[in-house]
Amino acid sequence: MTASIKILAQPGQDSWRDITGRSFNCRILVSPFNRRITVYRFNLIRAAGAEEMVQVLTGKARAQGLDKIWLKCVTRWKNTFGDAGMKLEASIPGYYKGEEPALVFARYLSARRQTPSNSRGVELVEKLISGLKKETGKQILPAGITSKWAQREHCADLARLFSRVFPTYPWHVYIFVHIKSNLLNQESGDPANYVIRPKEMECSSASH
Numbered sequence: 001m002t003a004s005i006k007i008l009a010q011p012g013q014d015s016w017r018d019i020t021g022r023s024f025n026c027r028i029l030v031s032p033f034n035r036r037i038t039v040y041r042f043n044l045i046r047a048a049g050a051e052e053m054v055q056v057l058t059g060k061a062r063a064q065g066l067d068k069i070w071l072k073c074v075t076r077w078k079n080t081f082g083d084a085g086m087k088l089e090a091s092i093p094g095y096y097k098g099e100e101p102a103l104v105f106a107r108y109l110s111a112r113r114q115t116p117s118n119s120r121g122v123e124l125v126e127k128l129i130s131g132l133k134k135e136t137g138k139q140i141l142p143a144g145i146t147s148k149w150a151q152r153e154h155c156a157d158l159a160r161l162f163s164r165v166f167p168t169y170p171w172h173v174y175i176f177v178h179i180k181s182n183l184l185n186q187e188s189g190d191p192a193n194y195v196i197r198p199k200e201m202e203c204s205s206a207s208h
Contacts, residue, residue: 016040028057030064034127035113037061039071049075051084054107067110072102080103097149178179 014031026042037057057069059194073081074096082088086105095102108114141147150158 019053019056019060021049021052022089024053026053026057030060030066032064032066034068035066036068036070037066039069042073044077047080050080054081054084054086055093058107058109061109067108067113069107069109070105074100074102116129125133 014029014033017028017030019026019028024042027040029038029040031038035161037060039053039057042053043051054069061067061069069086071081071086072092072095078088081103083104086107088103089106090104092102092104094100
């Protein structure tokens with residue numbers, strides 16, 4: 001199996017890498033601190049590309065002492081990644097522009113990583129979720145605040161907002177080019193969307 005890799009950062013740091021195989025290409029974030037590979041975006045030439053991609057990423061993860069591979073995708077890839085050996089961990093309703101859910105898949109490469117570090121915490125979360133109402137009423141935003149989908153022209157405002165809120169966050173959430181790439185990404189049916197809440201002509205909050 002052959003795959004080309006383009007490294008976009010210095011060794012030892014969290015780094016972006018572009019990987020191309022026979023039937024897939026993807027962009028990943030390699031995080032030594034979190035011992036994890038996050039698939040930021042992917043493109044499958046055919047469904048079999050999922051298995052090839054997972055195999056390639058598994059090899060790269062093992063070679064670097066990482067023990068988790070993580071990605072999210074639209075529902076049409078559910079069986080594809082399940083068959084490729086990944087585990088469906090969660091579904092995020094309305095993630096894609098409030099319409100389609102995002103499926104969260106993971107592959108663990110060690111028993112230690114697969115075991116929850118705080119089983120009591122998991123029990124409490126499950127208890128909390130079970131008591132939630134499935135339907136909620138419409139929430140009214142405070143005066144002067146509106147909510148809308150972010151566009152290309154909002155990149156600079158989002159970057160400034162995130163740089164203030166997440167000054168020590170160990171990921172590229174507030175780098176302008178990363179936000180711009182998120183907003184414009186259409187590959188694999190997986191565009192990342194921001195909802196911004198401007199107040200008095202300024203971006204006051206955002207969700208991704």
